[in-house]
Amino acid sequence: MEGIEIAMLGVALAVGLAGSGSAIGIGIVGQSACGLISEDPDKFGQTLLLQALPGTQGIYGLLAGFLIMQDIGIVGEELVELTTWQGYAYLMAALPIAIAGLSSGIYQGRVLASSINLIAKRPEEMGKGIVYAVMVETYAVFALLATILMLFGIAV
Amino acid sequence: MPIIDMKKVYILGHRQERTRVFNLLHKMGTVELLDVKSGEGWKEFQDLLEPEQLPDNISQIDSKRSDIRFCLDFFQRHFPIRKSMIEQFTGSRLDLTDEQFNSYIEALEQVEEIYKACREAEEDLVRIRNEETQSHNLIEDLQPWVPLDLPLEEVEEGSWTMMDLFIVPVEQYSALLEDLPETISEYCLDEVFSDEENVYFFFSALAEKKQAIDELFRGKAVSRASFPDVTGTPSDIIDSLNKKLEELAQERSAVLKEVEKLLVHRPMLMACYDYMDNEHAKHQAMANLAGTDNSFLLEGWAPVPIMDDLETTISENTETAVLTSREPEPDEDVPVLLHNKGPAEPYEVVTKLYSTPKRNELDPTPFMAPFFFLYFGICLSDAGYGILLGLLAFYLYRKLTLGESGRQLLKLLMLGGISAFAFGILLGGYFGDLIELPPLLFNPLEEPMTMLIAALAIGLFQVYFGMGLQAYRNIKGGKPLDALYDQGFWFIFLNGLILLVTGINPAGQWMAVVGGAGLVLTQGRSQSSVILKFFSGLLSLYNVTQYLSDVLSYSRLFALGLASVVIGMVVNSVGELAAGSIIGYVVLVIILIGGHFFNMIISTLSSYVHTSRLQYLEFFNKFFEGGGRSFQPLRVKNNYVDIVESEEN
Amino acid sequence: MLIDDTIYGYAVARVKAMETQLLDQSQFERMINSSTTEEAVKVLSETGYSASVAELDDVYNFETILADELSYVFNTVYKISPVPELIGMLALRYDIHNLKVLFKSKFLGVKSDLLIPVGSLDIAKLEYAVGEDNYLLLPEKLRRAANSINEDFMINLDPQIIDLILDRVLYEQLIDAAREYDAPFLEGLFVRQIDLNNLKTLIRVKRMGLSRDFLARVLLPNGTLSVDRLTSMFEEPLESLISMLAISDYAELVSEGVREGLEKGSASTLEKLSDDFITSYLKEGKWVPFGVEPLVGYLWAKEIEIKNIRIVLVGKINRLPAESIRERIRDVYI
Known part of the structure; x- marks a missing residue:
């Protein structure tokens, strides 16, 4: 394979896997939210906020993908010539956010489903439910950080 | 002093004035009442004091309150007030001026009438619903018999013949048909209808064979379908039932129309409910009194700054009541009221989400506030979003009537907007890269390592600051050695390590050795034996990983700051793809507005929560315990209405 | 996962x-x-x-x-x-309850309790079945139980048979179903209910002065307290039950319930404590987010x-x- 293709595989993994993590996470929270809303429609706003939280992994994935695309010239000017090894470097750089985005999205969704159960009983404690979920997100942030640092390290 | 000092207050007065005193306290909302009976100091007077019984009229209040509640619930069921998106967070209340509120309360006698009307309407609705279900059930039961063109009253036993309608499970039907001729010779079986489960049939035979037939039918689980109270053919009956259903529906809408007329009283009922609820709370609180035949005594906590005010209010408005106060004893359970002034005040909401400080602890709010302000700005770091967020929060702040924490949150967001605006200029973010201005400081996209190191440096500073606060607490608490052992040695050790690893200064290794030795020697000091002391001291060095991960955690500032800007850039690039034609520019504008708004909301949310997290886990755990009890005075609490200043003033 | x-x-x-x-x-x-x-x-x-x-x-x-x-x-x-099958399992209790009520009203002519329209079997069906002595429409296990109640009652004329036979069928089916669906939490619930049921039976049998053989026959299997262990307690006075169960989960319940029962001569405290015991077991699963x-x-x-x-x-x-x-x-x- 040419370098450019390998790098694009990296883009695909970052956006696709992290996005899947978000999709699954949001789906889990959504199910719980529907259960709550069917009894107590007034909590729609609160549940929507909670449901949005696992969306960040997908955004981080998109962000990493975008940075790579910009680097290799898919967005903007002309395609950059990449050696195979440079291509692999981009692929590797994409992996942290791809992997951690997938798992942290799912588990953040699970924590938030419990937070939905929490606000079903004590809506005033929503803040704490969010804090717990953010604990999970931390690792997606770190993965993104690793991805970004790796990307900046690649010289094309 | 951010934690307000409290004093124990006692109010003693003539029994006749106790309601007046309670009304005053309730209105002022500044005294937290205690249960006198359970108070330690009153043991020796136990014989003198009569424990106060719940006032008799409490059950009247209770029943009135539940009447109003019923009416409001009834209205809500049939004519619901839906909450808007914002109200779902802030709660929806009715704004009333003092005069309006009082005029509603004067109309309290009307409640009984409204209650009766609601009750009657409810009963009507229930009756209508019951009749509807009956009709529906009957229609359902009759449905299979529609093909039967025979008035049901004619299906009856004669003296010579028996005839009736029967239902048999499908799986028994063929067996029934087989066995029938063996039992009797002459009969008429007419299958009317069949579905997946049952076969419905008309059957008639000679009456004298009835017993044999019953026997046979029982063996095949055949049941009789009887419609005792109706006349006509099944399809006629269904028609008339449908007509009845229509009438019932009309009747319901007539009842509901009547109810709708009652809706004008809703605000009045809301005001009365809150009034009754407060009366109830007040009366319940009166049970905390102690008293004799002619006097009453009340005990509670009040914040020191309002003491004078409280004293004059009591003495001016009553004839007999006197107030005394004393300083709290060291071991008393004193409630905590936070009071920060100026820009630190809104950050109380962050502290309270974690925990209320203990009474003799430092309130972390003012120490945390500047960091929060800074981090929020770094995470959002876009001048455009900053302006937008600030204006949005300001608008909501002006428009909504909110509780204390809601107001604080919006103020915090306004400050956050300012901070984000500043960092946007410093780091060059204006709606992503929509407006390309050179950064005042540097561009983190071009100099990521500078940004990362800056984030970690700020983190290290905050961690040291937290340690410093704990050292201060230790020294102030009379334990200066603890400050040296637990914070001083760590400070030396960590700095030594940093110098060593970065190779800035070779003196680092000596600092590390001195600090490390100090830690090994002191960290096991609570252990009993020398060996244990040494090993737990040695083991404590492992905590260096804790500090390391604390500081590394601040790298999120860099990642989040970059994320909000880069996503803004993504929005811009996607928009650019559309630009070109006229329609393209329209699409471009839509993408820009929608995309940037979305990014602003999401980035604000993650800036808020991640910044909070840094305070809670990396900063607070160095010096703050929390677990205090927050001050809960007896005060007016409303569920449905807010009393606002009348518009003239 | x-x-x-x-x-x-x-x-x-x-x-x-x-x-x-x-x-x-x-x-x-x-x-x-x-x-x-x-x-x-x-x-x-x-x-x-x-x-x-x-x-x-x-x-x-x-x-x-x-x-x-x-x-x-x-x-x-x-x-x-x-x-839904897991919830349907719990509905079986109401079928059994309804059958008990119907049989009792048939044999004793008293309506002891309300019929509860919760079970999986239609009440009209049950009324028809018991009233007409026609159990064709009942599931097989219940049909067999109903037949044996009829036979047994003809011989012994003892209405307690109704409760005993039906409870046995109920808990056999519940335990089987819980195992089939691999639902350990539900199995735990049923096992505890069996234990409580057996303890109450033991106390009742002793109080009524019935025989040890009778006890052995009516105790339900599958509990954590084995039938043997329970029958061996039969000879001892009620007070010693407290010490014999002192290290089981039921220690507190038995000591309080039996003592109150001995003092007041009523089983209401024991009933309350049994319910509270089940409540506290179920509270353990209260915050399970998915289950x-x-x-x-x-x-x-x-x-x-x-x-x-x-x-x-x-x-x-x-x-x-x-x-x-x-x-x-x-x-x-x-």
């Missing part, structure tokens, strides 16, 4: 929201303190029961409200549960709530003092 347990998300969140409608201690306290039955019923009209209270023409007919509520709640949870536990817990909570309402209202109707109502009230789940 091999099996996707998040299918429970919807049902659990919904049940959590429904839990907020459960009556709490203070509402029961208000009912207990109210001066008349009407006033106590009025407290109910501020709660989830308000609609059905409005339909009530006579407070003495409150049982219909309770039966309606139970069947409504049961059907709702059944419908929202991603594995059947909160659903089962909620159904039980509702059952206890209904029992409590019944205790209060019956107490009010019979003008019992507040104190004696209060001590019968079961712990609430919330």
Whole structure:
């Protein structure tokens, strides 16, 4: 394979896997939210906020993908010539956010489903439910950080 | 002093004035009442004091309150007030001026009438619903018999013949048909209808064979379908039932129309409910009194700054009541009221989400506030979003009537907007890269390592600051050695390590050795034996990983700051793809507005929560315990209405 | 996380929201303190029961409200549960209850209790089956049980047979079903119910002076306390039961229940403690985010709530003092 293709595989993994993590996470929270809303429609706003939280992994994935695309010239000017090894470097750089985005999205969704159960009983404690979920997100942030640092390290 | 000092207050007065005193306290909302009976100091007077019984009229209040509640619930069921998106967070209340509120309360006698009307309407609705279900059930039961063109009253036993309608499970039907001729010779079986489960049939035979037939039918689980109270053919009956259903529906809408007329009283009922609820709370609180035949005594906590005010209010408005106060004893359970002034005040909401400080602890709010302000700005770091967020929060702040924490949150967001605006200029973010201005400081996209190191440096500073606060607490608490052992040695050790690893200064290794030795020697000091002391001291060095991960955690500032800007850039690039034609520019504008708004909301949310997290886990755990009890005075609490200043003033 | 347990998300969140409608201690306290039955019923009209209270023409007919509520709640949870079979399992208890009531009214001519329209079998079907002695429409195991009740009763004329035979069928089926669906939490529930049932049987048999053989015959299998162990306790006086079970889970329950029972000669304390015991077991699963536990817990909570309402209202109707109502009230789940 040419370098450019390998790098694009990296883009695909970052956006696709992290996005899947978000999709699954949001789906889990959504199910719980529907259960709550069917009894107590007034909590729609609160549940929507909670449901949005696992969306960040997908955004981080998109962000990493975008940075790579910009680097290799898919967005903007002309395609950059990449050696195979440079291509692999981009692929590797994409992996942290791809992997951690997938798992942290799912588990953040699970924590938030419990937070939905929490606000079903004590809506005033929503803040704490969010804090717990953010604990999970931390690792997606770190993965993104690793991805970004790796990307900046690649010289094309 | 951010934690307000409290004093124990006692109010003693003539029994006749106790309601007046309670009304005053309730209105002022500044005294937290205690249960006198359970108070330690009153043991020796136990014989003198009569424990106060719940006032008799409490059950009247209770029943009135539940009447109003019923009416409001009834209205809500049939004519619901839906909450808007914002109200779902802030709660929806009715704004009333003092005069309006009082005029509603004067109309309290009307409640009984409204209650009766609601009750009657409810009963009507229930009756209508019951009749509807009956009709529906009957229609359902009759449905299979529609093909039967025979008035049901004619299906009856004669003296010579028996005839009736029967239902048999499908799986028994063929067996029934087989066995029938063996039992009797002459009969008429007419299958009317069949579905997946049952076969419905008309059957008639000679009456004298009835017993044999019953026997046979029982063996095949055949049941009789009887419609005792109706006349006509099944399809006629269904028609008339449908007509009845229509009438019932009309009747319901007539009842509901009547109810709708009652809706004008809703605000009045809301005001009365809150009034009754407060009366109830007040009366319940009166049970905390102690008293004799002619006097009453009340005990509670009040914040020191309002003491004078409280004293004059009591003495001016009553004839007999006197107030005394004393300083709290060291071991008393004193409630905590936070009071920060100026820009630190809104950050109380962050502290309270974690925990209320203990009474003799430092309130972390003012120490945390500047960091929060800074981090929020770094995470959002876009001048455009900053302006937008600030204006949005300001608008909501002006428009909504909110509780204390809601107001604080919006103020915090306004400050956050300012901070984000500043960092946007410093780091060059204006709606992503929509407006390309050179950064005042540097561009983190071009100099990521500078940004990362800056984030970690700020983190290290905050961690040291937290340690410093704990050292201060230790020294102030009379334990200066603890400050040296637990914070001083760590400070030396960590700095030594940093110098060593970065190779800035070779003196680092000596600092590390001195600090490390100090830690090994002191960290096991609570252990009993020398060996244990040494090993737990040695083991404590492992905590260096804790500090390391604390500081590394601040790298999120860099990642989040970059994320909000880069996503803004993504929005811009996607928009650019559309630009070109006229329609393209329209699409471009839509993408820009929608995309940037979305990014602003999401980035604000993650800036808020991640910044909070840094305070809670990396900063607070160095010096703050929390677990205090927050001050809960007896005060007016409303569920449905807010009393606002009348518009003239 | 091999099996996707998040299918429970919807049902659990919904049940959590429904839990907020459960009556709490203070509402029961208000009912207990109210001066008349009407006033106590009025407290109910501020709660989830308000609609059905409005339909009530006579407070003495409150049982219909309770039966309606139970069947409504049961059907709702059944419908929202991603594995309805697990909830259906619990419905079996009501089929058995209904059969018991019908058999008793057939043999003894007394209507001991209301029929509860919750079970999986239609009440009309059951009435027909028992009334006409025609069990064709019942599932096989119940059919066999019904036949053996008929035979046994003809020989012994002992109505206790009804409870014993039906309980045995019930718990055999429950344990089998729980194992089949691999639901350890439910199995734990059933095992505890079996144990409690056996303990009560043991005490009752002793009190009635029946034989050890009889006891061995009526104890239910599958409990944590084996049938042998329980029968071996038969010869000992009731007081020593306390020490013999001192290291089991039931220590506290037995010591308090038996002591009160000996003093007052009534089993009501033991009944209350048994219910509280089950409640505390189910509370362990209360915060499971994805699983059947909160659903089962909620159904039980509702059952206890209904029992409590019944205790209060019956107490009010019979003008019992507040104190004696209060001590019968079961712990609430919330």
